[in-house]
Amino acid sequence: MTFTSKSTVTQVRYLDEDGNVVQPLPAWADDLDKLIEFYKNMVLVRTYDKKAIALQRTGQMGTYPSHLGAEAVGIGVGSAMAVDDVYVPYYRDMPTMMMRGATMTHNLLYWGGSERGSYFNRPDGQLSEDFPICVPIATQCTHATGVAGAFKLRGEKRVAVTAIGDGGTSKGDFLEALNCAGAWQLPCVFVINNNQWAISVPRAIQCGAPTLAQKAVGAGIPGVQVDGNDIVAVYDVMQKALERARSGKGATLVEAVSYRLSDHTTADDATRYRGSDEVNAAWKREPVKRLRQYLHNQGVWNEDKEVAWQNECNQKVQAAVDEYLALGKEPPESMFDYHFESLSEPLAGQREEMIAKAMRMQGGHNG
Amino acid sequence: MAKVCLIEAVNMALHHEMARDENVVCLGEDIGTNGGVFRATVGLKDKFGFKRVMDTPLAEGLIGGLSVGMASQGLRPVAEFQFQGFIFPAMEQIICQAARMRSRTRGRLTLPLVYRAPFGGFIHAPEHHSESVEALFAHVPGLRVVIPSSPARAYGLLLAAIRSNDPVMFFEPKRIYRTVKHEVEDNGVALPLDVAFILKPGTDITLVSWGASVNETLIAAEKLADEGISAEVIDLATIKPLDIDTILKSVRKTGRLCIVHEAAKSFGVGAEIAAQVSEQALWELKAPIGRVTGYDVTMPYYQNEKYYQIHPEDILLGVKKVMEQSA
Ligand SMILES: Cc1ncc(C[n+]2csc(CCOP(=O)(O)OP(=O)(O)O)c2C)c(N)n1
Numbered sequence: 180m181t182f183t184s185k186s187t188v189t190q191v192r193y194l195d196e197d198g199n200v201v202q203p204l205p206a207w208a209d210d211l212d213k214l215i216e217f218y219k220n221m222v223l224v225r226t227y228d229k230k231a232i233a234l235q236r237t238g239q240m241g242t243y244p245s246h247l248g249a250e251a252v253g254i255g256v257g258s259a260m261a262v263d264d265v266y267v268p269y270y271r272d273m274p275t276m277m278m279r280g281a282t283m284t285h286n287l288l289y290w291g292g293s294e295r296g297s298y299f300n301r302p303d304g305q306l307s308e309d310f311p312i313c314v315p316i317a318t319q320c321t322h323a324t325g326v327a328g329a330f331k332l333r334g335e336k337r338v339a340v341t342a343i344g345d346g347g348t349s350k351g352d353f354l355e356a357l358n359c360a361g362a363w364q365l366p367c368v369f370v371i372n373n374n375q376w377a378i379s380v381p382r383a384i385q386c387g388a389p390t391l392a393q394k395a396v397g398a399g400i401p402g403v404q405v406d407g408n409d410i411v412a413v414y415d416v417m418q419k420a421l422e423r424a425r426s427g428k429g430a431t432l433v434e435a436v437s438y439r440l441s442d443h444t445t446a447d448d449a450t451r452y453r454g455s456d457e458v459n460a461a462w463k464r465e466p467v468k469r470l471r472q473y474l475h476n477q478g479v480w481n482e483d484k485e486v487a488w489q490n491e492c493n494q495k496v497q498a499a500v501d502e503y504l505a506l507g508k509e510p511p512e513s514m515f516d517y518h519f520e521s522l523s524e525p526l527a528g529q530r531e532e533m534i535a536k537a538m539r540m541q542g543g544h545n546g
Numbered sequence: 547m548a549k550v551c552l553i554e555a556v557n558m559a560l561h562h563e564m565a566r567d568e569n570v571v572c573l574g575e576d577i578g579t580n581g582g583v584f585r586a587t588v589g590l591k592d593k594f595g596f597k598r599v600m601d602t603p604l605a606e607g608l609i610g611g612l613s614v615g616m617a618s619q620g621l622r623p624v625a626e627f628q629f630q631g632f633i634f635p636a637m638e639q640i641i642c643q644a645a646r647m648r649s650r651t652r653g654r655l656t657l658p659l660v661y662r663a664p665f666g667g668f669i670h671a672p673e674h675h676s677e678s679v680e681a682l683f684a685h686v687p688g689l690r691v692v693i694p695s696s697p698a699r700a701y702g703l704l705l706a707a708i709r710s711n712d713p714v715m716f717f718e719p720k721r722i723y724r725t726v727k728h729e730v731e732d733n734g735v736a737l738p739l740d741v742a743f744i745l746k747p748g749t750d751i752t753l754v755s756w757g758a759s760v761n762e763t764l765i766a767a768e769k770l771a772d773e774g775i776s777a778e779v780i781d782l783a784t785i786k787p788l789d790i791d792t793i794l795k796s797v798r799k800t801g802r803l804c805i806v807h808e809a810a811k812s813f814g815v816g817a818e819i820a821a822q823v824s825e826q827a828l829w830e831l832k833a834p835i836g837r838v839t840g841y842d843v844t845m846p847y848y849q850n851e852k853y854y855q856i857h858p859e860d861i862l863l864g865v866k867k868v869m870e871q872s873a
Contacts, residue, residue, distance in 0.1 A: 316604060380603075511850045
């Protein structure tokens with residue numbers, strides 16, 4: 180007997196590097212207001228990203244992972260999802276999380292070293308069911324599979340979506356999640372933010388296959404590669420994957436090919452391991468300029484609008500920063516207060532000890 | 547003699563052993579071109595080539611298992627995990643495979659390997675970057691757990707770990723990676739494993755600590771001396787197997803014991819030390835054993851981490867409590 184599974188991957192793309200249309204756009208893209216909305220959000224998260232790095236550099240925030248270059252992936256994914264779907268993010272997912280209701284302030288709190296950053300609502304004001312940022316690589320994928328399993332069990336028409344970096348696809352957790360989602364036909368979408376680098380290790384060292392989308396083959400689910408710098412393509416591919424999941428047809432793996440234009444985090448120095456030629460070339464393909472050019476060409480965006488929107492972004496970001504700084508720190512004993520549903524006696528004793536210690540330290544006698 | 551900090555001492559030891567023994571190989575995430583996220587492996591790839599200094603795919607289970615396979619062939623892998631908090635995917639390989647191979651095969655297959663990882667908190671790191679879970683590993687039969695507390699001990703203990711024919715977990719206290727510089731001679735002389743070091747002799751109380759907390763313990767001992775309390779300070783260095791003899795000898799002299807560790811209080815290494823001392827020297831104690839430790843809660847994100855951290859004053863208070871409770 181012979182079993183054949185063809186694995187030909189063609190990258191989906193609508194807009195080229197200069198914002199020119201390379202194939203007829205999907206019908207929904209006739210709605211230029213929608214594209215303007217995408218664009219505005221991409222500029223907003225880029226403005227935020229710059230500010231977050233500045234805050235880290237000036238000691239007002241901790242280590243921060245920039246999403247510079249991945250705006251189309253995040254805004255595309257976040258915009259395509261339904262409000263009551265569940266998103267299971269990884270650490271570089273601020274743009275998607277923002278589209279799902281977590282604010283810039285939440286992101287500042289999280290990277291500013293406060294657990295309050297993970298307490299957020301959905302855009303409709305309901306308490307969010309989305310997961311908090313996941314730092315241990317790839318573990319989030321199995322959670323998304325579990326969430327999707329619950330949806331399927333209960334017959335809910337909801338989808339679990341998760342994202343991961345190219346490096347993360349080397350991990351068992353990712354492949355195990357994919358495998359299970361395929362075997363159980365789960366309503367789940369896996370998004371690879373293939374930004375070419377896992378800290379200093381290039382994509383080629385992670386995997387010998389020509390595309391990461393092909394990892395779907397072994398799991399028996401579709402694998403799609405999309406130009407991650409083209410938000411029209413990202414949104415379109417996501418919509419189809421979500422629709423497929425919602426209609427009971429199962430999971431999809433989406434590989435969004437982009438480029439990490441920044442250092443890995445503010446603790447990293449990318450010049451140690453990659454050349455400026457590569458980075459300069461990547462800047463020519465970046466997602467924000469591309470959509471701006473398209474909107475210009477359509478006559479719905481111009482310099483004045485650009486300047487006005489950038490000012491507004493600066494204001495919005497500054498307002499978030501002000502809010503973050505005004506919030507101050509949570510009381511130290513909060514580390515006990517959310518630990519279990521109720522406090523056991525020994526833990527209550529430790530809580531008292533630590534309050535005494537905090538008062539001592541705040542009195543200036545911290546040894 | 548060169549003055550080096552702890553991370554540079556680690557680097558020096560790796561350079562030394564790779565040059566001395568061609569079976570020594572290094573593997574891990576970002577250890578090649580980047581020289582490791584903390585720069586522990588800087589220069590190794592240039593000197594020894596990518597065949598001996600390997601950037602692996604991003605997969606800790608793989609790193610754990612690759613090391614087992616390589617070591618079974620007589621290589622001496624020194625594997626880096628980027629943070630102790632990211633070893634967990636490799637736990638199966640470490641616990642179920644590395645720790646048991648010699649025993650299972652009655653010595654036919656042995657695993658001369660070292661798993662290195664920075665650990666511990668209080669550098670304002672993000673979530674999962676601050677764990678101090680040495681007790682998890684110390685609990686597993688078949689593993690050595692080694693924690694240096696200074697550049698000189700990092701150099702000497704790492705050489706010993708690489709030369710050991712058994713698996714060693716080598717945890718580096720990253721809070722003090724760069725804070726102290728000592729003269730360390732690159733002479734290839736290993737320090738003994740399984741031995742605790744007496745850093746300061748004393749007669750009234752024994753203080754046992756390891757890793758970064760040794761520094762606060764020494765500061766506290768100085769302050770106690772000002773108040774007329776003579777503390778003996780022991781750096782445990784090898785957590786497992788535990789050098790209980792050095793501790794017992796000291797406790798028999800001072801009659802009092804206070805254990806200082808950064809990890810959560812319950813079920814930890816401090817508990818083991820207290821148990822062994824109770825078993826063997828209860829009647830020689832003049833006071834109940836004290837512990838100054840982290841709390842039994844998730845390590846808070848960094849806005850509040852300083853309240854979790856052990857400061858010299860906390861040690862002073864812990865010691866005074868023991869002194870007050872003396873019979
Ligand atoms: C299990 C685990 N191992 C190591 C790390 C340290 N680490 C953080 S990000 C990173 C690289 C991830 O690269 P990739 O998956 O490509 O995602 P990207 O950061 O490029 O978006 C590493 C090794 C971690 N967070 N979790």
